[in-house]
Amino acid sequence: MDCEIFLIRHAQSHPRASVPDAQWPLSDLGRLQAQALAPLLAPLEIEEVISSPYRRCLDTVAPFVGRQGVSLRVKHDLRERTIVRTLIRDFAEIWHRSWEDFHFCLPECESSHVAQQRMLAAMHGIARESTGRRVGVSSHGNVIGLFLNTIEPSYHRAHTERLRNPDVVRVLYRDERFHWDEGFRLAGLDALSSSHASTPMDHDA
Numbered sequence: 496m497d498c499e500i501f502l503i504r505h506a507q508s509h510p511r512a513s514v515p516d517a518q519w520p521l522s523d524l525g526r527l528q529a530q531a532l533a534p535l536l537a538p539l540e541i542e543e544v545i546s547s548p549y550r551r552c553l554d555t556v557a558p559f560v561g562r563q564g565v566s567l568r569v570k571h572d573l574r575e576r577t578i579v580r581t582l583i584r585d586f587a588e589i590w591h592r593s594w595e596d597f598h599f600c601l602p603e604c605e606s607s608h609v610a611q612q613r614m615l616a617a618m619h620g621i622a623r624e625s626t627g628r629r630v631g632v633s634s635h636g637n638v639i640g641l642f643l644n645t646i647e648p649s650y651h652r653a654h655t656e657r658l659r660n661p662d663v664v665r666v667l668y669r670d671e672r673f674h675w676d677e678g679f680r681l682a683g684l685d686a687l688s689s690s691h692a693s694t695p696m697d698h699d700a
Contacts, residue, residue, distance in 0.1 A: 497622065497626050497627070497667075497668045497669050497670075498621075498622045498623075498625045498626055498627070498628060498629075498630070498667070498668040499628070499629045499630070499665070499666075499667055499668075500618070500621065500622065500625075500629075500630055500631075500632055500665070500666045500667075500668065501536070501539055501541060501629070501630070501631045501632065501663055501664070501665055501666075502632050502634060502639050502642075502663065502664040502665075502666060503532075503536075503552075503555065503556060503631055503632065503633045503634070503661060503662075503663055504634065504635065504636050504639055504658055504659070504660060504661055504662040504663075504664075505521075505525075505547075505549075505551040505552045505554075505555040505633065505634075505635065505660065505661060506521050506524075506525035506526070506528035506529045506532065506551070506554075506555045506660050506661045507521065507522045507524050507525035507528060507660040507661075507689050507693070507694055507695075508520065508521055508522060508525055508551040508660070508694060509521065509522040509525070509694075509695050509696075509697070510582055510694065510695075510696045510697070511582070511696075511697040512581055512582040512697060512698055512699060513697070516549070516575065516577070517548065517549045517550065517574070518549075518550050519549070519550060519551055520550060520551065520554070521550075521551055521554050521555065522694070522695055524689060525551070525554075525555070525660065526554070527687075528555075528660065528661055528687050528688070528689070529554060529555045529556075529557065529558050529661070530558050531687045532555065532558070532559065532661055532684075532687065533558040533559040533561075533562045533563075534562070535681055535682065535683045535684060535687075536559045536563075536631065536663070536681075537559075537562065537563060538682075539629060539631075539681075540629055541559075541563070541565060541629050541630060541631040542565060542628050542629050542630065543565055543566050543567075543568070543625070543628065543630050543631070544556050544559070544560055544565055544566070544567045544568075544630070544631040544632075544633060545567075545568055545569075545570050545573065545621055545630060545631070545632050545633070546567060546568070546569055546570070546573065546632075546633035546634075547569070547570070547571075547573040547574045547575065547633060547634050547635060548569045548570075548571055548573075548574060549574055549575060549635070552573070552633040552634060552635065553567075553569075553633070555633055555661055556631065556633045559631075570617055570620075570621070572613050572614065572616065572617035573614070573617055573632065573633070573634045573635075573638070574634075574635070574638075575634075575635035575636075575637055575638060576605050576607070576610035576635075576637045576638055576641070577603075577604045577605045578590065578593060578600075578601075578604060578605070578637065579601060579604060580601070580603060580604065582696060582697075582698045583698075584698060589601065590652075591652065593606070593607050594607065594651060594652035594655075597611070607641055610637070610638055610641055611638075611641035611642065611644065611645065613638075614634075614638040614639075614641055614642045615642060615645050618632070618642060618666075618673065622668035622673070636655060636658045636660075636662075636691065637655065639655075639658065639664065640652075640654065640655025640658065641655075643655075643664070643675060645673070646666075646673050646674070646675045647675060647677075656691065658691070659684075659688035659689060659690060659691070660688060660689050660690075660691060660694070661684070661687075661688060662684070662688060663679075663681040663684060664676075664679070665679035
């Protein structure tokens, strides 16, 4: 095994139209989830955490990094896909269409294809520089789903929608290829995770 990667989807956030996407904070529940996640990750023996620069990802892994004393660095290409420029109430229509047509995107936004290739390249870079190590990668639901689609093409929109906040996915890297450990379940995670549908949102600026 060349590298073992634990993809960590961030805890529940609180999107607000008045706040840039990259600065959305964790919700009250999300902050509790981040604290509770730290001891659950400890047995995985993660040696380094690499995170999206977005606040919700950094705040999710901060309790774990502080508890374990592991290094944390930011990788910009782990950021979430820019699906819309601000919160909109008919988001579901855009979301569905972007999974039906990987090249579709709104003006000044990012298509699924572009985000998928960006995330895949970032993951290859992490894996190649982390040979023989266990690393945690803190990122976002959409790009994690798009990345898993490159490993298993049947993994699509409905599967991505079942990712929870937070969630943890185990991926192995061998012979320049990723292998998704579909049977991996992080002990204790079910008790603290929430569905994305329960995320509180402030649509009004």
